Amino acid sequence: MVILHVVAPAEFGGLERVVTMLAGGMRGLGHDVHVTAIVGGAGAERMFLAPLAAAGVRTRALQVPGRGYRTERAAIARLCRELRPDVVHTHGYRPDVVDAGVARRLGVPVVTTVHGFTAGGWKNRFYEWLQCRAFRRFDAVVAVSRPLVERLRGAGVPTSRLHEVRNAWSPGAPLLDRDAARRALGLPPGGFAIGWLGRLSHEKGPDVLVQALPHLHDLPLFASVVGDGVMRLSLQAQARELRLNGRMRWHGVVPDAARVLAAFDVCVLSSRTEGTPMALFEAMAAGVPVVATAVGGVPDVVSSREAVLIRPNDPAALAGAIRSVYQDPATARERARAAQARVERDFAVAPWLARYEAIYRLVAA
Numbered sequence: 001m002v003i004l005h006v007v008a009p010a011e012f013g014g015l016e017r018v019v020t021m022l023a024g025g026m027r028g029l030g031h032d033v034h035v036t037a038i039v040g041g042a043g044a045e046r047m048f049l050a051p052l053a054a055a056g057v058r059t060r061a062l063q064v065p066g067r068g069y070r071t072e073r074a075a076i077a078r079l080c081r082e083l084r085p086d087v088v089h090t091h092g093y094r095p096d097v098v099d100a101g102v103a104r105r106l107g108v109p110v111v112t113t114v115h116g117f118t119a120g121g122w123k124n125r126f127y128e129w130l131q132c133r134a135f136r137r138f139d140a141v142v143a144v145s146r147p148l149v150e151r152l153r154g155a156g157v158p159t160s161r162l163h164e165v166r167n168a169w170s171p172g173a174p175l176l177d178r179d180a181a182r183r184a185l186g187l188p189p190g191g192f193a194i195g196w197l198g199r200l201s202h203e204k205g206p207d208v209l210v211q212a213l214p215h216l217h218d219l220p221l222f223a224s225v226v227g228d229g230v231m232r233l234s235l236q237a238q239a240r241e242l243r244l245n246g247r248m249r250w251h252g253v254v255p256d257a258a259r260v261l262a263a264f265d266v267c268v269l270s271s272r273t274e275g276t277p278m279a280l281f282e283a284m285a286a287g288v289p290v291v292a293t294a295v296g297g298v299p300d301v302v303s304s305r306e307a308v309l310i311r312p313n314d315p316a317a318l319a320g321a322i323r324s325v326y327q328d329p330a331t332a333r334e335r336a337r338a339a340q341a342r343v344e345r346d347f348a349v350a351p352w353l354a355r356y357e358a359i360y361r362l363v364a365a
Contacts, residue, residue, distance in 0.1 A: 116275030145297025168352035181263035195264030200229030215319030
């Protein structure tokens, strides 16, 4: 099949990782795969498209201004006429709302993967309302977790077009050992390190970690934040107000961040909402103890046997969970080993690719 993915990528994130795995995997199965990225800057283009091109996926960067929707739609239409794809697969708000209709009007089946919703202010909620209305006209809507399936069904997406396909995990670059990972991040060789990876935005809950640290003032530990986003400056200001400057390190975007996970004694996912987070898979695969909020698809990936699960938006509960890992490292390592076994057993790439391939064939038929 000829498969065209359309995505408006950030420099890093779970959505981008899923598209990379899916496009590369389908290319490996013999399909003719193309990825078009709607980009506004060179950073996302370089970090997202270059690895895909190296894997043999045909890539295009479509440079459009922030509201250049007419130009964007015309470019997608030209691309569909040129490639004559069997299916167009969109990812994220902008391609779902702006670009999918172009393919549909040309008679090309359209598929989307719903990676999650960010909620937040009225503007985000309005965008998500528009997105859910658009989903009703897709040939297939893939949700990465059970709660997302229920939300989409409630939003009017026909059940016959809904598919639950949880994300998969595929090994990336070789992992660094603890000492090498700490050197790569500029961390001291000793000391208990909390790792937090992700986009610095409200739905990911980085502020909950900042607020949890004062509850741990009696323990010799520090937190490393890997990632960037709109909340970075406000989080740093909050850390200064709480006098945490010596206990927090801000690393920004780290390429192949999963490689350095062994630097940490615990990985924290403090999200308020989630689909099925790729950072969780990566921490599990690295054998690092996990503390995570029980939101979205997280409880479908780990149970209390593999991680410490807590309620969201609760700094005291997060601090208590981190303290339990610090005080009982043997039990934490046992959970981490169970999590590592589970991600390798239950979230392999081959059956995941087969599910998507079957969906593509279904809509193309």
